[in-house]
Amino acid sequence: MQTAYFDPAQGSDHSEQLLEQVRQAIGTHTPLAVRGGNTKAFLGRPVVAAPLDISRHSGIVAYDPTELVITARAGTPLRELQAALDQGGQMLACEVPSFGEHATVGGMLASGLSGPRRPWVGAVRDFVLGTRMISGLGTHLRFGGEVMKNVAGYDLSRLLAGSFGCLGVITEASFKVLPKYRCRINLRQSMPLQRALDQLGEWGQQPLPLSAASHHDGVLYLRLEGNEGSVRAAAERLGGDTLDAHWWDELREQQLPFFADPRPLWRLSVPALTAPLALHGEQLLDWGGAQRWLKSEASAETIRHAVAAVGGHATCFTPGHSDSPFHPLAAPLLRYHQALKQRLDPLGIFNPGRLYADV
Known part of the structure; x- marks a missing residue:
């Protein structure tokens, strides 16, 4: 007998009500601000629109640990999903941040954010198997499937990761999950930044069980799983002092003292072994150097010029500090975004302008 670690009676299917609300909005050309737990509301440009609350559309639809797949409605609290996986001895390997107790499955997918394990296992989009979404045409669509071997059709589910609700209303999603690691050791070593980057480059060529690497204030933090x-x-080979495991949770949820600095917060995405960036402010490296958090009063133009010069991009995580929180797109990429938006949301009613003014 197969074991499911959830109560099918919990939660509620409000897809028909959501579909009707969307159809009414289409009929009156009323913009909609798609919202769940609202824990990621600080990201992106402000949206002036009628709220569309998906939080009541909740509940785990299916979970069989033997299949390594879980399916849940978009309004399902993320903590509920993680509790079910924990009972099954499994996890969302991309280690998604919550930024608050009311985070939802839909918000997790729409924001597309991943935690410290991301470079070693993949991003949120890499674990999405299928989705259901209400489009701007008033149709309830299904993309992908609910099993890992399903590869039929176009992979539109992954396009929803990081779309911030601009393409449609996510109502349901299926994710590949993985067993929890049997052993974990956390280490810290005193080491200057450039040496740490050189060391990480060397270790990256070796079969080490690294699952997180961060650097701040002369200390390299490592996790082995x-x-x-x-x-x-x-651990014996690398050496170092033991590190409290909660450090990675605090990094993921931006609860370390570094994030309390009142200066604007920027997320810099660069090639992992890029030399230290000459930017005013304080930096904390994550993802083995590929993600760099910056606390700085420098202008958006200065920061983005420095990051673009090494092939990266910069996102502002402080509300109201930048007119364009997400890194501006090159003209060809912007046209692709606009074409996709036009195809799925021709009237532009879903979270208009959240990502970019013209999307």
């Missing part, structure tokens, strides 16, 4: 033998052997 896997089977007990390989993890303990790697």
Whole structure:
């Protein structure tokens, strides 16, 4: 007998009500601000529109640990999904941030944010198997499937990751999940930044069970995960002091003292082994150097010029500090975004302008 770690009676299907609200908005050309737990509301440009609350459309639809797949409605609290996976000895490997107790599954997918494990296992979009979405044509669409072997059709589900509700109303999603690691060891080593980057580049060529690497204020933080033998052997080889495991949770949820700095917060995405960036302010490196958090009063133009010069992009995480929180797109990419928006939301009613003024 297969075991499901959830109560099918919990939650509620409000898809028909949501569909009707969308159809009414289409009929009156009324813009809609799609909202769940609102924990990511600070990201992106402000949206002036009638609220469309998906939080009541909740509940885990299916979860069989033997299949490594879980399906949930978009308004399902993220903590509920994670509790079910924990009972099954499994996890969302991309280690998504919540930014608050009311975070939802839909918000997790729409924001597309991933935690410290991302470079080693993949991003949110890499674990999406299928979705259901209400389009700007007033139709309830299904993309992908609910099993890992399903590859039929176009992979539109992944396009919803990081779309911030601009393409439609996500109503349901299926995710691939993974077993929890059997052993975990957290280490810290005193080390200057450039040496840490060089060391990470060297370790990246070796079969080490690294699952997180961060650097701040002269200290390199490491996490090793896997089977007990390989993890303990790697820890003995690398050396260092023991680190409290909660450090990674606090990094993921932006609760470290670094994030309390009142200066604007920027997320810099650059090639992992890029040399230290000459920007005024304080930096904290995550993702083995590929994600760099910056606290700085420097202008958006200055920050983006420095990051673009090394092939990266910059996102402002402080509301109201930048007219364009997300890194401006090159003209060809912007046209692709606009064409996709026109195809799925021809009247532009979903979260208009949240990503970019012209999307």
